[in-house]
Amino acid sequence: MQKYAIIVAGGSGSRMKSEIPKQFLELNGQPILMHTLRAFYFDSTELILVLPEPQFAYWISLCEKHSFIIPYKLVKGGETRFHSVKNGLDSIEGTEGLVAIHDGVRPIIKKEVIDNAYHLAAKHGSAIASVPLKDSIRVMNKEGNSHVDRVNYRLIQTPQTFQLQLIKKAFEAGFRQSFTDDASVFEFSGQKVHLFEGDYRNIKITTPEDLQIAETFLAL
Numbered sequence: 250m251q252k253y254a255i256i257v258a259g260g261s262g263s264r265m266k267s268e269i270p271k272q273f274l275e276l277n278g279q280p281i282l283m284h285t286l287r288a289f290y291f292d293s294t295e296l297i298l299v300l301p302e303p304q305f306a307y308w309i310s311l312c313e314k315h316s317f318i319i320p321y322k323l324v325k326g327g328e329t330r331f332h333s334v335k336n337g338l339d340s341i342e343g344t345e346g347l348v349a350i351h352d353g354v355r356p357i358i359k360k361e362v363i364d365n366a367y368h369l370a371a372k373h374g375s376a377i378a379s380v381p382l383k384d385s386i387r388v389m390n391k392e393g394n395s396h397v398d399r400v401n402y403r404l405i406q407t408p409q410t411f412q413l414q415l416i417k418k419a420f421e422a423g424f425r426q427s428f429t430d431d432a433s434v435f436e437f438s439g440q441k442v443h444l445f446e447g448d449y450r451n452i453k454i455t456t457p458e459d460l461q462i463a464e465t466f467l468a469l
């Protein structure tokens with residue numbers, strides 16, 4: 250079955266507070282985004298990179314500088330992550346195949362996790378990488394806050410992988426503020442979300458200390 254990977258990097262990176270967009274910050278001498286794209290480049294997977302249009306020229310200049318020649322389709326980003334993913338999905342012709350949707354700023358992604366994602370999505374319709382919580386959590390409420398049992402919760406990562414036809418249909422219903430990821434869009438369309446074991450090293454580079462953590466993982 251044809252495999253696609255949509256790598257979304259259309260955000261503004263406001264929490265990183267860096268001058269250059271966080272997807273272009275270097276890890277081990279290469280922009281974060283290059284590590285992420287390379288991880289999905291196998292098995293004739295068709296890659297789609299979603300970037301804000303004003304960043305296209307800068308990205309192309311980085312590719313020349315780093316002799317980065319992996320083939321991919323470049324698609325413009327949208328106002329929110331939902332709109333960026335939608336643009337990526339709309340760029341795929343037809344409805345046959347599997348699509349992994351992955352944050353461009355999660356560069357430490359093992360091939361084993363990606364393989365599992367496609368395999369399980371083919372079987373269940375969806376496959377969402379997740380990990381159990383290591384810390385205690387409390388819920389905030391009118392009384393202040395109270396204990397909740399962490400065994401009932403999971404932290405959700407990407408890749409979030411789907412049968413193409415099902416996820417395209419789900420995104421046609423339109424944007425809602427409550428959507429934080431692709432699994433929430435898929436669930437809203439009435440489909441069942443299938444979780445599988447992700448990886449604690451698959452961090453989302455969001456704030457400055459995440460860069461140091463990612464450097465450490467890459468060195469392993």
Ligand SMILES: Nc1ccn([C@@H]2O[C@H](COP(=O)(O)OP(=O)(O)OP(=O)(O)O)[C@@H](O)[C@H]2O)c(=O)n1
Pocket residue numbers: 257258259260261262263264265299326327328329330331333334352353354355453454455
């Ligand atoms: N309009 C948007 C917003 C987010 N993303 C992507 O979704 C992923 C996860 O989002 P996040 O880490 O929150 O990125 P930003 O929105 O860039 O960061 P921030 O929330 O700190 O501004 C990132 O790869 C980001 O580029 C996107 O493609 N299009």
Ligand SMILES: C[C@](O)(CO)[C@H](O)COP(=O)(O)O
Pocket residue numbers: 330352405406407429430431453455
């Ligand atoms: C998609 C995601 O990475 C799953 O954990 C997350 O929901 C993105 O959230 P953000 O607020 O856009 O970083």
